[in-house]
Amino acid sequence: MKEIERKYRVNNDTYKRLSKLSYEIKQGFLNTHPDRTVRVRIKGDQGFLTIKGRSNESGTTKFEWEKEIPVQEAQALLELCEEGVIEKTRYEVLAGKHTIEVDEFHRANQGLVMAEIELTHEDESLKLPNWLGEEVTGDIKYYNAMLSKYPYNTW
Template identity: 60%
Template sequence: MAIEIERKFLVNSDAFKKEAINSYSIKQGFLNSHKKRAVRVRIKKDIGYLTIKGKSTKDGLSRFEWEKEISKTEAEALLKLCEKGIIDKTRYEVKCGDHIFEIDEFFGDNEGLIIAEVELDSENENYEKPNWLGKEVTGDIKYYNAVLSKQPFKTWKK
């Protein structure tokens, strides 16, 4: 159990792909996507995870997070029980200074959306910003995966 502190950004180019130190596919769904809590099932690198996230602070910088590793078989079974709207994405990890940025390139109904996140130890922690980092969207709930599963990027009015 921990408090997760992260900042979220749009990405303005695919230059991050050349800088990636790792990449892998993620498939995830939500057993519950209430605004006060989300229960997520995820398969990442053939490992399953069950995650519970609490309500974000007003600024969207932090929230409670609990995660437990489960088998891929268990995760596949739980994905069948999830609410409509499975998230399919590739995650890239890019080291920048003392931090690792996680960049998610979405597919399916969220294709065209690329979001970068950086986890911090405190809300005021300094971090280097790579050139491909765009507008900050921390706290904008439409970019939360639980919301993207119900209101995908392809349905947004441009």
């Protein structure tokens, strides 16, 4: 139950042409404490409840527990979430043995496009496509829990 990932800003929309799958995501947070976040997410027609722990020093690794729940329950739980529900379109792009998840944010985070790559270990080498920009792994202002409180359009 460990998530290892790196995050990047995205330079251009090449990912849209390369994407084989995209879907809408709506998510909110029941708890945004730095030691633990509790997220409710609707991804397409599926609901999820996720608990994440604090990131390690580099920001690449954290505890993550996720359970699929009925979408009707996820919709009800979204009503209980803290202010700042996030909406985004996710594009999945295959890059070698990795899938790059590109999130195009909407509403208060409109204009922000981020990419995440999940790894099997922290030191895993990556060949990054040229449409990925600045690495922002570990920069808490890019965490979704922070974007729900301090959206991109307020920076």
